[in-house]
Every structure is written in structure tokens, then in C-alpha cells.
Amino acid sequence: MTFTSLDAPVTSVPQERSIVTAVPGPKSRELHERRLAVVSSGVSSTLPVYIEKANGAILVDVDGNRFIDFGAGIGVTTVGHTEASVVAAAAGQLQDVIHTLFTITPYEQYVRVAELLAEHTPGDWAKKSVLVNSGAEAVENGVKIARKYTGRRAVAVLDHAYHGRTNLTMAMNYKAMPYATGFGPLAGDVYHAPSSYPYHDGLNGAEAAARTTTWLEKVVGASDLACLVVEPIQGEGGFMVPADGYLPALQEWCTANGVVLIADEIQSGMARTGRYYASEHFGLEPDLVLTAKGIAGGLPLAAVTGRAEIMDAAQPGGLGGTFGGNPVACAAAVAVFEAIEDNGLLAEGERIEKTLTAGLEKLAATYDIIGEIRGRGAMIAIELVQPGTGSTTKEPNAAAVTEITTWAAQQGVLFLSAGTYGNVLRFLPSLAVTDELIADGLSVLDAALARLS
Numbered sequence: 001m002t003f004t005s006l007d008a009p010v011t012s013v014p015q016e017r018s019i020v021t022a023v024p025g026p027k028s029r030e031l032h033e034r035r036l037a038v039v040s041s042g043v044s045s046t047l048p049v050y051i052e053k054a055n056g057a058i059l060v061d062v063d064g065n066r067f068i069d070f071g072a073g074i075g076v077t078t079v080g081h082t083e084a085s086v087v088a089a090a091a092g093q094l095q096d097v098i099h100t101l102f103t104i105t106p107y108e109q110y111v112r113v114a115e116l117l118a119e120h121t122p123g124d125w126a127k128k129s130v131l132v133n134s135g136a137e138a139v140e141n142g143v144k145i146a147r148k149y150t151g152r153r154a155v156a157v158l159d160h161a162y163h164g165r166t167n168l169t170m171a172m173n174y175k176a177m178p179y180a181t182g183f184g185p186l187a188g189d190v191y192h193a194p195s196s197y198p199y200h201d202g203l204n205g206a207e208a209a210a211r212t213t214t215w216l217e218k219v220v221g222a223s224d225l226a227c228l229v230v231e232p233i234q235g236e237g238g239f240m241v242p243a244d245g246y247l248p249a250l251q252e253w254c255t256a257n258g259v260v261l262i263a264d265e266i267q268s269g270m271a272r273t274g275r276y277y278a279s280e281h282f283g284l285e286p287d288l289v290l291t292a293k294g295i296a297g298g299l300p301l302a303a304v305t306g307r308a309e310i311m312d313a314a315q316p317g318g319l320g321g322t323f324g325g326n327p328v329a330c331a332a333a334v335a336v337f338e339a340i341e342d343n344g345l346l347a348e349g350e351r352i353e354k355t356l357t358a359g360l361e362k363l364a365a366t367y368d369i370i371g372e373i374r375g376r377g378a379m380i381a382i383e384l385v386q387p388g389t390g391s392t393t394k395e396p397n398a399a400a401v402t403e404i405t406t407w408a409a410q411q412g413v414l415f416l417s418a419g420t421y422g423n424v425l426r427f428l429p430s431l432a433v434t435d436e437l438i439a440d441g442l443s444v445l446d447a448a449l450a451r452l453s
């Protein structure tokens with residue numbers, strides 16, 4: 001590689017929060033005014049502080065405020081913001097070749113990413129990939145490939161799912177608002193089956209799976225079903241961890257009925273949960289796996305990876321796109337896979353789960369609005385309920401989530417909400433987040449909960 005000015009290491013940012021202005025500060029407010037004039041209001045922002053710099057687990061805004069980032073761009077900067085090896089790989093690639101279009105004249109980096117995906121996705125069989133630009137595009141392609149392979153039309157998803165904002169994927173989401181309302185007509189032949197949500201349904205894995213597959217057989221008919229798309233741990237829906245045995249039972253049913261099982265690991269994959277893929281926690285070996293968010297350290301890249309015979313069902317020229325598998329994004333992705341190995345990031349995910357859940361359990365002993373703590377690795381959430389309903393009706397408490405996230409931001413901690421009812425607070429920090437930063441974030445959460453009670 002031929003570095004010039006890019007040889008300099010990434011400037012590091014102190015890994016601690018520091019608030020020096022009101023939040024948002026004056027410069028952010030000014031930028032926000034400019035934005036409101038020219039950016040569609042269909043694009044919203046959780047916290048309108050404008051970010052100038054990011055490193056590790058810290059965001060620095062234009063007013064000099066430093067935030068602990070418990071969102072990582074929704075689980076994208078899993079290896080850490082501006083991770084030095086990823087920056088170097090991308091910068092080096094920028095100087096060598098930025099774009100040729102793989103479908104015109106290919107390059108090694110795309111092939112290398114496909115090799116790494118074949119190696120690290122679950123299942124011990126021959127696998128192939130297609131690389132695209134976004135998670136939603138990966139979902140679209142997974143569905144296309146499954147339809148071509150099976151010669152069937154119908155697509156099944158689970159309740160509380162989130163799969164994207166393109167035309168097909170908005171029909172696959174659970175929530176109409178804000179993702180689909182007014183944007184129709186929606187794509188047809190998409191069916192929403194009951195899922196496993198142990199905190200609310202109380203079903204074990206076998207019972208929940210029987211409910212799902214019975215529903216599919218009655219409402220869709222297995223012989224018309226091309227694929228069942230599942231998030232092994234649901235993301236936007238609220239980090240629901242399915243009951244033991246649920247996912248393998250779905251796979252078994254899919255295999256018996258010639259249905260392609262697609263795991264949407266866009267949020268849960270790439271070392272997010274202490275494994276390369278969350279499927280591994282459940283003994284699930286999906287036919288196709290979708291990867292996006294964390295794969296390239298923040299650069300746009302996504303993939304469909306799966307059984308070679310399914311992936312090869314698509315006719316030559318049927319898959320791809322101008323920017324899909326861009327060399328710079330691919331070089332960054334190769335560096336991400338290397339960082340996972342070299343920096344022991346699977347173990348970091350386990351460390352974060354331990355620290356975070358221990359801290360949250362302490363809070364749950366004090367604050368009864370914490371109904372459940374769930375998740376794996378650096379993908380942990382708490383579901384907030386109305387006071388006194390935790391062991392009975394488990395009434396959603398979205399107002400508490402809004403108050404906590406708003407107040408915590410003023411203190412320099414960025415928490416994200418989630419959940420079909422908006423009552424889930426999710427933690428998906430970068431794996432670079434230290435135990436000290438987690439403790440500091442939890443102290444702010446403690447204070448926020450105390451304010452509520």
C-alpha cells in the first residue's frame with residue numbers, strides 16, 4: 001500500500017464524556033436551522049447534535065461536547081469509531097482503486113469478503129455471496145434468490161420484525177408507522193406470522209414454533225412459501241431473544257417443506273453478540289444469512305451469503321448493482337474481520353454483556369419499571385413497564401424511555417430506544433466501549449430512573 005499524508009494515525013479522542021454547552025449547543029442549533037431548510041423532514045434525527053469527530057466509543061459534536069455512544073450508529077461501528085486498522089485499509093484502497101464495478105471488471109477485495117463470509121457464517125457447507133449497499137437491499141436480494149430457487153411466490157416474516165425502508169421491505173416490517181403509512185401500495189404476498197416473545201407470550205420454544213408454523217400452513221400454505229425471514233434476535237422490535245429451540249424448530253419445518261430460511265443478521269451479526277452471528281447462540285444454521293450494519297466499520301456494504309446451490313439459482317446478471325461491493329468498503333470489511341480476530345472482539349462482546357447485565361440487574365432491583373433485561377453480547381435491552389405491572393400486565397412505558405433518553409443526552413450519554421411500543425431502551429455500543437464507560441453510562445441511567453420515581 002502507498003500511504004502519503006494518510007500515514008498519520010487517527011487522532012484519538014479522550015474516552016470520557018464531557019458536556020460544555022447546552023445540548024444541542026449553539027453550533028449544532030445553527031446547523032439544524034440550515035438542515036431544516038434543505039433536508040426532507042421525512043429524515044429524522046434522534047439527537048440533533050452535529051458530529052465532527054468520533055473515535056472508539058465517543059462522539060464529539062461541533063460544540064466540543066463528548067458523548068458516550070451506546071448506539072454505534074445502530075450497531076454499525078462495532079469495531080469502534082474510526083478504528084485505526086479500518087481507516088488505514090480504506091485509505092490505502094482509496095489510493096489504489098475506488099471503483100470499477102465488479103460486474104464490469106472485478107477485483108480481489110470483493111472475492112476476499114465473500115471468502116470471509118463463507119468462513120464465518122453458520123453452516124458447514126459450500127457457500128456463496130452477493131455484495132450490495134444496504135441492509136434493505138440485502139433483504140430484497142435474499143427474497144429474490146429464494147423465489148428463483150424455489151419457484152414460489154410467498155414471503156413470510158415474523159411479528160415485531162424490521163427489515164428496511166425500500167418498497168419490498170416496508171411491507172415486511174411489523175410497524176406501519178412510520179415505515180409504511182401513506183407509502184403504499186405495498187408489495188403483495190408478504191405474510192406476518194406470530195413470533196416468539198417469551199416475556200409476553202410465556203410460550204416455550206416448541207410451543208411458539210408450533211404456533212408460527214401452524215399459522216404459516218393455514219394462512220399461506222407451505223407449498224407456496226418461498227422463504228421465511230427471521231431476525232435471530234429482533235432489532236428494532238426490541239431485542240427479543242426467542243425461547244430455546246424456537247429457531248431450530250423453524251429451520252426444521254422450513255427444510256421439511258422446501259422453504260428457504262433466511263436469517264436477517266443485519267443488526268445481530270458481525271461479532272455484535274459475542275459470536276460472529278447470533279444464530280450460533282441458538283444452534284441455528286440458516287440457508288441464507290444477511291449481513292450489513294457492522295460489516296465494514298461504518299462504510300456502506302451488505303451481503304447475502306448462503307448455500308451455494310441456492311445462491312446460484314439466480315441467472316447471470318440478475319444480481320448486483322453499480323456500487324455493490326465497492327472496493328473501499330470491501331477493504332474496510334476485510335480489516336473488520338481481521339480486527340475481530342486480532343483484537344479478540346468476540347470476547348469483548350461477552351465482557352460487555354457481563355458488565356452491562358450485572359449493572360442493569362442492580363438497577364432492576366431498585367426500579368420496578370425495568371420489566372426485563374435481555375439480549376446477548378453488546379446487544380442488550382431493557383423493557384420498561386408501568387410501575388407495579390412487571391409481574392402482571394406488563395403495560396408498556398414508552399414515556400419513561402423518552403424521558404430517560406432525552407435527559408441522558410443532556411448528561412452526555414446517547415441511548416437509543418426500540419420496541420414495537422417504544423418502551424425498550426437498547427444498548428448496542430461499539431466493542432471498544434470500556435467497563436469504565438459502561439459504569440459511567442449506567443450511573444446516568446440510574447440518575448434518570450431516580451428522577452422518574
Ligand SMILES: *Cc1c(COP(=O)(O)O)cnc(C)c1O
Nearest residue numbers: 134135136162163164235266267
Ligand atoms: C437496519 C436493519 C435493516 C435495514 O438495513 P439498512 O441498511 O438500513 O437498509 C434490515 N434488517 C435489520 C434487522 C436491521 O437492523
